Amino acid sequence: MKRILITGANGLLGSATAKRFVEAGFEVSALCRAESDTSSLKEIASKITIVEGDILDIMSLEKALENIDYVVHSAAVVSYAPKDKNRMYKANVEGTANVVNMCLAKGIKKLCHISSIAALGKPNVQLKLSATDTFIDEEQKWEDSPINSHYAKTKYLSELEVWRGKAEGLPIVIVNPSVILGESNWTKSSTQLFKYAYDEHRFYSEGNLNYVDVRDVIEAIYQLINSDIEGERFILNGGTVSYREFFEKVAKLFNKKPPVQKVSPILTEIIWRVEAFRSFITGKAPLITKETAKNSLMKFVYKNDKIRRELNFKFTDFDETIKRVSMFLLESH
Numbered sequence: 001m002k003r004i005l006i007t008g009a010n011g012l013l014g015s016a017t018a019k020r021f022v023e024a025g026f027e028v029s030a031l032c033r034a035e036s037d038t039s040s041l042k043e044i045a046s047k048i049t050i051v052e053g054d055i056l057d058i059m060s061l062e063k064a065l066e067n068i069d070y071v072v073h074s075a076a077v078v079s080y081a082p083k084d085k086n087r088m089y090k091a092n093v094e095g096t097a098n099v100v101n102m103c104l105a106k107g108i109k110k111l112c113h114i115s116s117i118a119a120l121g122k123p124n125v126q127l128k129l130s131a132t133d134t135f136i137d138e139e140q141k142w143e144d145s146p147i148n149s150h151y152a153k154t155k156y157l158s159e160l161e162v163w164r165g166k167a168e169g170l171p172i173v174i175v176n177p178s179v180i181l182g183e184s185n186w187t188k189s190s191t192q193l194f195k196y197a198y199d200e201h202r203f204y205s206e207g208n209l210n211y212v213d214v215r216d217v218i219e220a221i222y223q224l225i226n227s228d229i230e231g232e233r234f235i236l237n238g239g240t241v242s243y244r245e246f247f248e249k250v251a252k253l254f255n256k257k258p259p260v261q262k263v264s265p266i267l268t269e270i271i272w273r274v275e276a277f278r279s280f281i282t283g284k285a286p287l288i289t290k291e292t293a294k295n296s297l298m299k300f301v302y303k304n305d306k307i308r309r310e311l312n313f314k315f316t317d318f319d320e321t322i323k324r325v326s327m328f329l330l331e332s333h
Contacts, residue, residue: 003027004225005068007055007099008075009048012184013114013177013217015040017072020218022047031055031064031075055095058102065106070225073099074114076158078151078189085150092154093161100165110171112225113162117178117210117235117302119155122147133208133240137303138176138233147298159233166231173224174233175217178302181321182214183328194322194329197250197258204244204259207298211246212238213316223311237302238315249319253326 004021008014009030018041021028028048032038038050053060055075065071077084077091096113103111121142123134142156159174166172184191193209217236224234244259251258307313 001025001027002070003029003068004070004072005029005031005051005064006072006074007031008073009050010036010038010040011074012040012182012189013180013214014072014074016182016214017074017218017221018048019044020222024222029064029068031061055098056091058098061098061102062105065102065108068106069109070112071099071103071108071110072112072114072221072225076114076155080149080151082150088151088154089157092151093157096158097161100161100170104165104168104170108170110173110225110230111162111165112221113159113172113174114221115159115162115174115176115233116152116155117176117237118149118152119159119176120235120302121145121152121156122298122300133299133301135301135303136235138235138306171230173230175220175224176233176235176302177217178210178212178235178237180214180217181211181325183325186329186333191325191329193246194250194254194326197247198254198256198329200251200257202259202261203263204247204261205263207243208240208300209243209246210237210240210300210302211318211321212236213321216313216315220307220311220313223313227311229310232310234307234310235302235304236307237304238321239318240301241318246322250322250326253323254330 004026006014006018006021006028009018010032014030018028018030022044030041030048030050031053032050033054034052038045041048041050051064053064055061073096075091075095077088079088100111117136120136120140122136122145123140123143162172162174179190179193181190186195216238220234220236244262248258304315
């Protein structure tokens with residue numbers, strides 16, 4: 001039986017990935033921190049081994065990788081809040097280096113690193129709402145640009161650790177998902193976009209949303225782990241819609257009023273500053289940061305030709321995805 005370790009297995013993507021490999025007959029080990037909420041793994045708890053540990057704890061990582069064939073590295077800190085900057089660099093860069101080093105030491109057959117389209121970087125284009133779409137594929141070279149977030153920088157640096165591992169003999173694949181849409185808690189990850197529509201907020205930005213169904217991400221991971229492909233990266237992007245279209249369609253599914261007021265660049269600058277002040281006073285994470293505000297106005301499109309070509313891969317229809325996720329959220333509300 002093939003044995004696989006999944007780091008960050010209690011998250012939206014990690015738990016869904018664990019379920020996919022259990023269904024395929026793999027012996028699955030799930031690396032989770034001691035204090036983490038593992039309720040997302042409840043459905044398969046009796047079929048997996050939950051290993052208590054941390055990618056920043058070398059000893060626990062070494063123990064978790066005993067007798068493992070494959071690794072899916074999903075653990076990461078995702079944040080655009082300034083206060084989380086140091087924690088992101090620690091977990092995303094140093095943590096990934098630890099995973100790579102231990103995979104090399106243990107002779108792992110293949111490491112699948114879950115990165116992000118953010119790690120590709122964004123070309124330093126002028127921020128103009130009338131600008132046409134800027135297309136990005138796997139050949140995009142990292143540029144030091146003011147529109148690259150600290151999260152993006154940590155994911156880029158974590159990829160450098162994975163490429164180092166490849167140079168030292170570790171078989172690797174990297175996937176770069178866009179915004180992952182899937183069933184989760186109202187207040188976590190991308191489901192906050194659905195909640196924004198449900199709460200009938202007035203504003204929308206003119207930028208693009210690049211999205212991918214969580215089911216497509218885990219299927220791509222599964223196929224890549226089981227393929228002969230290695231030393232490659234793949235953008236996982238189901239498609240691109242405007243924020244206005246996204247909120248209008250989701251609001252309709254919720255029978256709510258969609259946002260009607262377009263946010264200007266000037267208003268965006270005001271909003272993130274107000275949020276920063278509110279966060280400073282209350283101690284709560286800002287709903288919008290300088291980084292997310294600027295990115296919400298951008299018109300980038302991430303191309304998925306490579307994964308379609310290499311695996312004959314088909315992505316889930318956008319309307320099907322948002323309907324499934326919206327119904328799940330309504331039923332769990």
